[in-house]
Amino acid sequence: MKESTIMMYMDSLWVMVAAVLVIGMQAGFALLEAGSTRMKNSGHVAGKQILSFALATIAFWAAGFGITFGEGNSLFGTSGWMLEGDSKTFDALSWANVPLSLKFLFQLAFVGVSLAIAWGGFAERAKLSVYFIFGIVFTVLIYPVIGHWVWGGGWLGEMGMQDFAGSTVVHLQGAIAALVATLLLGPRIGKFNKDRTPNLIPGHNQVYTVLGGIILWIGWFGFNAGSTMGTADGFFGYVALTTNLAAAAGAIGAILTSKFLTGKADIPAMVNGVLAALVAITAACAFVEAWAAIVIGFFAGAFTFWTSVYFERKGVDDPIYAFSVHGIAGIIGTISTGFFASPRLVEQTGVGKAGLFYGGGFEQLFVQTIGVIGAAVYVGVISFILLFAMKKLVGLRVTPEQEISGLDISEHGSYGYPEHLDPSLTSAKKAN
Amino acid sequence: MNFFDESKGKQVAFKIHSVKEKVQKAATLEELRRVHEKFISWIQALQDSQHSIGEIYAHLNETHDVIARKAVAFAYERVIQDIGEPEGNLCFFSMGSSARQEQTIWTDQDNGLIHDFRMDQEKAERFAREFSEASVHYLSEAGYPLCPGNVMASNPRWRHSESEWKTQMAAYWNKTSEHDLKYLMMLLDTRPIFGNPGLLYQLKSWYLHELRQHPNVIMKMSSLAGSHDIPINFAGMIFTERWGKFAGRFDVKQGVFAPFTNAVKVLAAISNVEESSTRARLIVLEERGELSLLQLEDCILAYDFLLDLRLCHSVKARENDDKLDYHILLSRLGTKRVHQLKDTMRLVKWLQKKTKKRGIQFEQSTGF
Numbered sequence: 001m002k003e004s005t006i007m008m009y010m011d012s013l014w015v016m017v018a019a020v021l022v023i024g025m026q027a028g029f030a031l032l033e034a035g036s037t038r039m040k041n042s043g044h045v046a047g048k049q050i051l052s053f054a055l056a057t058i059a060f061w062a063a064g065f066g067i068t069f070g071e072g073n074s075l076f077g078t079s080g081w082m083l084e085g086d087s088k089t090f091d092a093l094s095w096a097n098v099p100l101s102l103k104f105l106f107q108l109a110f111v112g113v114s115l116a117i118a119w120g121g122f123a124e125r126a127k128l129s130v131y132f133i134f135g136i137v138f139t140v141l142i143y144p145v146i147g148h149w150v151w152g153g154g155w156l157g158e159m160g161m162q163d164f165a166g167s168t169v170v171h172l173q174g175a176i177a178a179l180v181a182t183l184l185l186g187p188r189i190g191k192f193n194k195d196r197t198p199n200l201i202p203g204h205n206q207v208y209t210v211l212g213g214i215i216l217w218i219g220w221f222g223f224n225a226g227s228t229m230g231t232a233d234g235f236f237g238y239v240a241l242t243t244n245l246a247a248a249a250g251a252i253g254a255i256l257t258s259k260f261l262t263g264k265a266d267i268p269a270m271v272n273g274v275l276a277a278l279v280a281i282t283a284a285c286a287f288v289e290a291w292a293a294i295v296i297g298f299f300a301g302a303f304t305f306w307t308s309v310y311f312e313r314k315g316v317d318d319p320i321y322a323f324s325v326h327g328i329a330g331i332i333g334t335i336s337t338g339f340f341a342s343p344r345l346v347e348q349t350g351v352g353k354a355g356l357f358y359g360g361g362f363e364q365l366f367v368q369t370i371g372v373i374g375a376a377v378y379v380g381v382i383s384f385i386l387l388f389a390m391k392k393l394v395g396l397r398v399t400p401e402q403e404i405s406g407l408d409i410s411e412h413g414s415y416g417y418p419e420h421l422d423p424s425l426t427s428a429k430k431a432n
Numbered sequence: 433m434n435f436f437d438e439s440k441g442k443q444v445a446f447k448i449h450s451v452k453e454k455v456q457k458a459a460t461l462e463e464l465r466r467v468h469e470k471f472i473s474w475i476q477a478l479q480d481s482q483h484s485i486g487e488i489y490a491h492l493n494e495t496h497d498v499i500a501r502k503a504v505a506f507a508y509e510r511v512i513q514d515i516g517e518p519e520g521n522l523c524f525f526s527m528g529s530s531a532r533q534e535q536t537i538w539t540d541q542d543n544g545l546i547h548d549f550r551m552d553q554e555k556a557e558r559f560a561r562e563f564s565e566a567s568v569h570y571l572s573e574a575g576y577p578l579c580p581g582n583v584m585a586s587n588p589r590w591r592h593s594e595s596e597w598k599t600q601m602a603a604y605w606n607k608t609s610e611h612d613l614k615y616l617m618m619l620l621d622t623r624p625i626f627g628n629p630g631l632l633y634q635l636k637s638w639y640l641h642e643l644r645q646h647p648n649v650i651m652k653m654s655s656l657a658g659s660h661d662i663p664i665n666f667a668g669m670i671f672t673e674r675w676g677k678f679a680g681r682f683d684v685k686q687g688v689f690a691p692f693t694n695a696v697k698v699l700a701a702i703s704n705v706e707e708s709s710t711r712a713r714l715i716v717l718e719e720r721g722e723l724s725l726l727q728l729e730d731c732i733l734a735y736d737f738l739l740d741l742r743l744c745h746s747v748k749a750r751e752n753d754d755k756l757d758y759h760i761l762l763s764r765l766g767t768k769r770v771h772q773l774k775d776t777m778r779l780v781k782w783l784q785k786k787t788k789k790r791g792i793q794f795e796q797s798t799g800f
Contacts, residue, residue, distance in 0.1 A: 193677050197676065197677055197680065199676055200676070261665075263663050263671040309674065313680065
């Protein structure tokens with residue numbers, strides 16, 4: 001058997017494992033989001049992960065993958081619908097020595113994550129129909145365009161933007177959509193008092209939140225290390241190392257910051273710190289040295305705790321802090337390579353230039369900044385147009401009565417925790 | 433003092449005299465309430481004058497005492513008209529901030545009753561109950577809101593005969609749950625308002641004596657007094673409320689004032705100090721060598737600062753007709769006062785540590 005054939009088998013197996021790990025992150029999001037929201041919405045919040053991934057799968061297969069990686073212009077792909085095409089159609093992914101089906105599966109897992117992040121901004125008050133419409137449009141018209149700009153042969157990729165596994169492409173996009181949604185939907189009933197002071201609406205199960213965080217952390221090895229899409233030089237191991245170091249530093253950074261700023265070492269804040277660090281290192285994992293990964297992770301974990309408190313005080317009700325954890329951390333991670341990208345790793349990956357701290361000047365920093373602004377503006381504008389139109393035409397939000405009774409019962413007809421919430425069962429329980 | 437200050441001083445003195453005279457002359461609850469409602473104007477005048485914060489509180493609490501005494505006396509007269517005079521003595525006493533003479537303009541009630549009635553138990557209980565309920569009601573009519581925690585003589589927990597109080601207290605220090613310790617700590621702050629003060633003083637002396645025979649209780653009290661987190665970090669950042677209607681504000685009462693007075697209270701109990709006001713306790717603690725002169729000065733400065741902060745906030749809340757609470761916006765304090773607050777909070781942390789340490793030392797020294 002030829003060495004190249006063996007390598008193809010190895011790479012395929014690795015990409016398959018990585019894809020499954022990233023798809024497994026849906027379970028992490030289900031637990032994280034359900035745990036961070038109220039009991040009366042838990043079934044809805046967890047269940048919509050399956051709906052979301054199902055919508056993304058069909059839409060990305062039909063059109064999204066073609067727009068992202070299909071042959072086209074510098075703004076979007078114009079071929080490769082339903083994975084059809086010739087040998088040149090998906091040239092942007094030709095560097096990966098694995099079958100197209102696996103390339104699709106792996107990239108689909110990323111869209112699924114981006115969409116899951118966006119839903120954070122919709123939590124506990126959006127209509128189910130909104131998930132259908134926005135989920136499909138996000139998968140076809142929003143995510144693929146930015147994906148094409150950076151990874152599909154588009155203008156940002158041409159400029160040498162460093163976003164190894166998607167701090168901008170996956171996380172910032174999802175977060176911007178979440179922010180637009182949360183602003184258009186408005187705060188949950190009871191979140192703010194008349195004088196705009198915020199109330200605590202605690203999640204119903206902190207253990208779920210922690211478990212969700214751990215599942216996501218594990219999944220991130222597929223996300224970042226899997227983005228090498230190959231095993232040849234064992235570089236995926238290095239990417240896994242920087243990923244893990246950053247996550248660890250993020251947990252410590254967030255819990256220390258929480259203790260420093262509020263006097264309490266908040267557990268959900270620590271989980272969000274891990275996630276923020278993972279988001280930040282996602283762009284940088286293949287470009288920065290191990291020590292820099294710790295710095296980036298620590299800073300992302302610490303800073304996003306502060307931003308989550310800040311946005312809440314400013315009247316933004318982001319139920320699971322999606323914008324801070326994925327948006328702010330996505331920006332931090334993307335910009336970080338402009339400072340920390342080491343010449344050794346830049347040479348190895350062959351993308352962009354060394355960062356400011358290694359004498360690379362401001363060039364890479366500039367490219368990274370342009371990438372962040374470009375992606376944020378595009379996603380922000382399209383999401384706003386779409387969601388604003390939906391708000392006017394069909395409405396985004398459930399009625400106050402439905403919101404108060406909970407989305408489990410109002411949208412799905414049954415409770416996630418019937419024994420606790422269903423009046424017929426709670427009264428029967430008392431009678432027993 | 434220039435002519436203007438002198439003239440202003442005379443005006444303030446006149447106002448104080450006039451308010452006290454009105455209270456003395458008040459013949460009905462309605463009149464008492466009217467004087468109480470006008471406290472704000474003469475307190476503002478006092479604040480603008482050259483009176484120290486200690487003097488302002490002294491005037492204020494003296495006047496509160498007279499109002500309370502008169503309201504309770506009205507209640508007593510009504511009850512004896514209804515059911516006749518009791519055989520024996522009673523003492524209606526204040527607790528909490530009133531006992532420590534730290535009342536601001538408009539504060540909740542905290543009170544209790546002790547008696548040594550020598551009559552049929554049922555009659556004794558009836559008199560004690562009706563008198564307590566009437567007193568609490570009259571105080572409420574005079575402008576002292578009911579205590580949300582129900583620490584009032586109308587609650588049977590805070591109304592006993594002398595022997596019942598002793599049994600009750602013994603039960604507290606035998607169980608020493610967190611609630612029991614809190615009750616015991618509350619009972620360190622008592623001051624007679626109406627009736628025979630000797631009853632309360634005897635109980636207090638007995639209590640302090642017995643408490644010192646239970647060093648494990650003192651140790652637990654000191655641990656409780658020292659365990660309340662002071663919301664400031666090592667870099668001097670003050671933690672404000674994160675959520676709720678007071679988000680962004682600092683709780684002066686729970687964040688610094690209560691921990692301060694609690695630490696002083698327990699330290700005083702360890703040193704067998706019978707005084708009930710925080711200022712007097714601090715002075716005696718210095719006399720007994722528990723605090724150095726320098727530490728006493730620091731404590732008095734901090735205490736005056738906190739009293740001033742509470743009073744200013746209370747005046748402002750009254751002006752705006754807000755419900756009284758002690759949550760303040762640090763941004764409105766000004767840099768100098770924020771620095772003073774930080775220094776005070778650090779001092780309270782030190783006091784808490786000292787109290788905890790003295791509690792442990794006391795337990796060890798008694799060899800239990």
